Every structure is written in structure tokens, then in C-alpha cells.
Amino acid sequence: MEIKKNVPTNTVTRKISDLDNPTGNIYESVVIIAKRANQINAEIKQELTRKLAEFSSSSDTLEETFENREQIEISKYYEKMPKAALIATEEFLEGNIYYRNKSEE
Numbered sequence: 001m002e003i004k005k006n007v008p009t010n011t012v013t014r015k016i017s018d019l020d021n022p023t024g025n026i027y028e029s030v031v032i033i034a035k036r037a038n039q040i041n042a043e044i045k046q047e048l049t050r051k052l053a054e055f056s057s058s059s060d061t062l063e064e065t066f067e068n069r070e071q072i073e074i075s076k077y078y079e080k081m082p083k084a085a086l087i088a089t090e091e092f093l094e095g096n097i098y099y100r101n102k103s104e105e
Contacts, residue, residue, distance in 0.1 A: 007082045007090045018093060023101075029092065032099045036088035048078050 019029045055071045091097050 007087050009080070009082045009086070011086075014089070014093075019089075022092070022095070023099075028101070032097060033085065033088045033092050036091060036097050037084040040084040040087050044078065044081070044084065048074070 016026055019033075020026045023029045023032065051074050052071060055068055088097070
């Protein structure tokens, strides 16, 4: 998954009116952001699982556990990534999330 460079890695204080403007309702905006964050989280998890599967072996036991430098680097990269909620919020504020209201259709 390609992460944009302008996404903050820490929590940012935001104006409620900025989140409220696109939908007209803060609660709808939060639900949209939460659903997108779940999608992002699932994508990241699949990607990480696929990368770490290369290092797994079927005969691992507690005695045979060893450090794998590449596996540690991959894990550190994913730990330093911004959280899914921050990515989703940034996408929402930039207008990059498509959503529709079923009650208006």
C-alpha cells in the first residue's frame, strides 16, 4: 500500500467544522472515516502477512527461534507507519474517499 508523505504520524487536533463540511453531519463523517480506516487496516495486514510469510517455516519450535534481520526491518517499517485512522482522516479531508447516502437515493 502506498502511503502519502503528508500524513502525520501523531495525533493532530482538528476543527469539527472541517470534518462536518463534506457530509453536513459529524457522525456520518466519523462513520465514513472509520469504515475507510478498517479497509486500510485490512490492506496493511494482508501486505504484512504476505511479506512475513516468506520467513516462516513449518518446523519452528521455541528452541529453534532465531533473529532474522530482514524480518525485524519489515516489522519496524510497519510500526513506524501512520495509523489507519490518521490515513483515513487525511484522505477524507482531501476528498479522496467516495461515499454515498442511501437515504437520499
